[in-house]
Amino acid sequence: MLLRNKVKYTFNLIRLFSQVNQPKMSLESAKRIAAERAIDNHVKDNIVLGIGSGSTIVYGVQRLAERVRNENLNIICIPTSFQAKHLILDNGLTLGELDKNPVLDVAIDGADECDIELNCIKGGGGCLLQEKIVASCAKNLIIVADHTKNSQYLTERYKKIPIEVSPIAYVPIKTRIESLFGGDLKLRMGVAKAGPCVTDNGNFILDWFFEGSPTTDFDGINREIMMIPGVVDTGLFIGMARKAYYGMADGSVLEKEV
Numbered sequence: 001m002l003l004r005n006k007v008k009y010t011f012n013l014i015r016l017f018s019q020v021n022q023p024k025m026s027l028e029s030a031k032r033i034a035a036e037r038a039i040d041n042h043v044k045d046n047i048v049l050g051i052g053s054g055s056t057i058v059y060g061v062q063r064l065a066e067r068v069r070n071e072n073l074n075i076i077c078i079p080t081s082f083q084a085k086h087l088i089l090d091n092g093l094t095l096g097e098l099d100k101n102p103v104l105d106v107a108i109d110g111a112d113e114c115d116i117e118l119n120c121i122k123g124g125g126g127c128l129l130q131e132k133i134v135a136s137c138a139k140n141l142i143i144v145a146d147h148t149k150n151s152q153y154l155t156e157r158y159k160k161i162p163i164e165v166s167p168i169a170y171v172p173i174k175t176r177i178e179s180l181f182g183g184d185l186k187l188r189m190g191v192a193k194a195g196p197c198v199t200d201n202g203n204f205i206l207d208w209f210f211e212g213s214p215t216t217d218f219d220g221i222n223r224e225i226m227m228i229p230g231v232v233d234t235g236l237f238i239g240m241a242r243k244a245y246y247g248m249a250d251g252s253v254l255e256k257e258v
């Protein structure tokens with residue numbers, strides 16, 4: 001009996017030790033595996049592909065460039081931002097434009113948060129307008145992200161909604177949204193630049209902060225905000241994404257589909 005207890009104790013110690021020492025994947029690696037899996041699953045020869053913006057898509061573009069070289073694929077890439085355009089060019093990929101390629105087979109993009117129905121908050125990096133236009137032209141929008149973006153509902157973890165606005169209207173829009181829906185809208189300021197952050201489209205970003213969550217009806221609130229003159233677009237991507245790939249801490253990729 002005593003021996004059996006000793007064996008059990010040693011076994012538990014070994015198990016505990018191996019758990020403690022199990023390598024946890026970094027967030028960067030989690031982004032990489034998600035983006036690579038999406039590129040592997042959705043990129044085929046002769047397609048028009050939307051290239052999203054942010055840090056996660058960088059890994060996807062690297063993987064795409066590798067596949068294009070190795071498999072001699074013909075892929076036309078449509079950018080969603082200045083960043084995406086230069087990612088495409090720097091990786092030797094074919095740059096397309098919506099004027100020539102208004103219908104995309106698929107767009108792959110990151111997200112700041114994604115709920116169980118794959119509604120997303122985007123625009124943390126200020127690129128929401130072109131991202132939404134490109135996504136709306138794609139037959140399929142695929143989200144790539146690390147596991148921290150995988151939420152039950154929007155604003156569960158990401159506590160702001162970016163809104164792109166015409167510069168002349170930012171004060172009336174801020175006042176209007178605060179009085180209609182509450183919360184606090186802050187003009188996003190530039191980093192290493194005096195004054196506000198100016199988007200790729202020459203607009204400003206208002207970041208809408210709130211206590212808890214502003215609504216449970218994000219579709220409805222999105223429609224109402226879009227009706228305010230001067231609002232160019234919001235970071236709410238409702239009913240647009242079909243599939244998400246999340247890089248998990250244990251090195252696996254969680255695939256979610258709606």
Ligand SMILES: O=C[C@H](O)[C@H](O)[C@H](O)COP(=O)(O)O
Nearest residue numbers: 054055056110123125126127
């Ligand atoms: O404005 C930025 C975009 O919406 C990005 O796709 C989003 O912020 C996610 O970026 P990341 O891949 O860096 O988390």
